[in-house]
Amino acid sequence: MTAPAGSPPRRVAVIGGGVSGLTAAYTLRKALGDDAVIVVYEAGDRPGGLLCTRRVGDTGLDLGAEAFIVRRPEALALVRELGLADQVVSPGPLRPAIWSDDRLHPLPSPAVMGIPRDAAALGGLLDPKDRVTIDGEADRPLDWTPGRPVSVGRLVRERFGDAVVARSVDPMLGGVYSARADDLGLAETVPALAAALDAGASSLTAAVGRLLSAPAGSGPVFGALRGGYRQLVDALVAASRAVIKVDSPVRALTEIGDGFGVEAGQDGEYDALIVAVPPWQATTVLATVAPESAALLGAVRPAGSAVVGAVLAPGTAVPEHSGILVASDAGMHSKAVTLSSQKWPHLAPDGPPVLRVSFGRLGEPVDVDDQTLMRRAVDDLAAYFGAVGLAAPAVQAATVQRWPQGLPHYGPGHLPAMARALEALPPRIGLAGAAFAGVGVPACIGSARAAVARIVPGDL
Template identity: 60%
Template sequence: MTVRVAVIGGGVSGLTGAYDLRRLLGDDAHIDVFCADDSPGGILASATVDGLSLDVGAEAFIVRRPEARDLVAELGLGDEVVSPGGMRPAVWSEGRLHPLPSPALMGIPATASALGDLVDDAERHIVETESDREMHWTRGADVSVGELVADRFGEAVVARSVDPMLGGVYSARAHDLGLREAIPALAAVLDAGAPSLTAAVADVLSRPTGDGPVFGALRGGYRTLVDALVTAARADVHTGVSVRSVQTDGSAYDVEVGSAADRVDASGYDAVLVAVPVWTAGALLDEVAPPAADAFSAVDAAGSAVIAFAVDGPTPEQSGVLVASDAGDLSIKAITLSSRKWPHLAATDGRSVLRASIGRLGHPVTASDEELIARATADLGIVFCAAGLSAPRVRDAAVQRWPAGLPHYGPGHLSAMSAAIATLPAGLAVAGSGYRGVGVPACIGTARDGASRLAGHVNALT
């Protein structure tokens, strides 16, 4: 009998899962991919501004982690990987640009001097004397990053150094993010008995991290990866088809689709990979996996929006600008100066491309596209003028909304997700940004693990 597998979700997690299922189950397996959007890709989205394509979802991946690097190589895209240039981002605080603290661990400074003039003398003294104060740490404690850093280094360091770094990754502030979730290596060092936060940060930073660039991107944007995965998976990709639920009679799985039911046979699957946002997975699995569904549905979403710009004139000589969370003069939370950051996007004929982002956990983006562009344009003018430049002349702009873009990685999130996944019945697996990290490598890793789990289940049936 022909093996039938369903993949719910057409983002990088679902497409990677479909590719691996094809590789593991062979040419005869029937693989359906259900994608609610009009085209596959999910957060690997791009927009065209002034005739140029720019990623407006995920932008880069960590090349020192194997997941994305290995997948890109398998698909024959190794030559398409590009590295950022040597420019560094700046932090916007108190109406001006400051160098990003370095050395630092996700914004947690290794020394007081790393903070430069982001803090005043009294705030700097707290950091300088931190190792002289007794450290009260409970092994295995689930605390937030903000709680730890504020206690040891002060709230100013959280707002002006840690929040800007973590906000770009998780669309949330440090006080809302679990330490074990966001910086697991630091939690491990503290569990091992580090005498202070200063010592713990130094320990983590002293460990070898490999040679070469930390981040990479694809010359043609993430659309290149999406197209390669679709081709390699050789699956039936059903776009514009939403899924309402997953059901089972104990021997096979049925997928209830909300549209196009007349042209999709969505029943009798041997296995199902659910690769949609974690809260959506909770709704879909309510009947077949109630304990896991409850845990998945309880995860909050952090919405945001990205505004892509093509502008005339020079831009600040940084790779980007991260906005301190106590800076009340800007609406945006970050700027990626793409033409400065990525050599392959370098300005031509005086035209540059850049991205501005807005929104975070608890602060959904409700303004119209026109208002978002106007607010971001005004903020760009403020930042550019502070850098000694004229306000940029906008040639074109486009808005990409992510109303439920990223899952909230609060304290205890990882352990809750691990426990929930352990209750899934045989033949079901989940993948995506809600389980072991929000980045593209983490999504790829969960997809490959899920595909392996399902292939093992199917092979045991035959």
């Protein structure tokens, strides 16, 4: 029996067991109390989604999301609520490098997501003609219409030139969104820059300068958990006290009186729903109960990727960086390398070096076999290491993790479309996940809290 309309739901189904779904289940438990029935339906064989800590040799390594932004409150607040504050670790002092023109370059600075304030910020990544284009940009008229959907790549290419996009912006954005700058909306991925232009900045140079002159927070930007994201997943499962049904993809939802029916391996009836699966899955699930929202979600494309986690032979020397971001015109297979044991000093402090090699962007599937992907990783690592005079690394152990439909595509106009999808939902259905307010873990946590607030009356 469903709860009467207007009363708090007593039976809630959460569709999807990633960080958004698990956070929703935990938030529901706090809001509804011990007597509520909360069931999480997860299509995979484990909860966690893109939070995936796996063994690589003797080391536990996150092969999906690896860190969260500390200066956003959501993730750090949740970690503290769950009693994991003492497990938060910060990265070491080393910075990433950019791979371009067969060598490693310092990360462009000062810059906003790779978009520089001036040509000097990009060091040796540019030729003299590029430098003249950048440093003269402030003197050229800017044709800008506030609120107009535009891609990051188009804007930067028009104002600063192709090289800045390929060698600075693509490397920065590609690791976050698994897409090139030409495919990413400015308002979606660099909203503060879009806001500065909407507010009347006279040039891209002026807009970047305005952001860089704003006060910045102190302390580390990123944090991680000592035992990997598996700690957060396990803590959420325990604290939510939800029934977790793995290997249970939801086929459809139906309306039953004032509630909903869930068609899965074991069907159930619920007062309310939180749908926390990727939009290309949510469109099928919601087709009957929320057709307008489903149609908008169905237009979102997935961006896939793959990660090779590797442990190198003991004593292997590695470049003095936290990682390597690869220019999109460099002709390499990989898009980035995280030198994990240098970026995160707590990882294997006395053991051999540990790293991650990342592949894949929107429209560039990573559907080759594992051996081919590992071989490409080894070949690219040999080039990166050789450029600084180091021997090609010998891989002692390796694991491949694929995310064929990992992230939603944040193209121009994506966020307004997602806002319409949320507005079109019927009562007692909430949507959560990486499609709505950003792809990072803090944004997913925030979207889960917002989804619960939509279906539970009163303050959370």
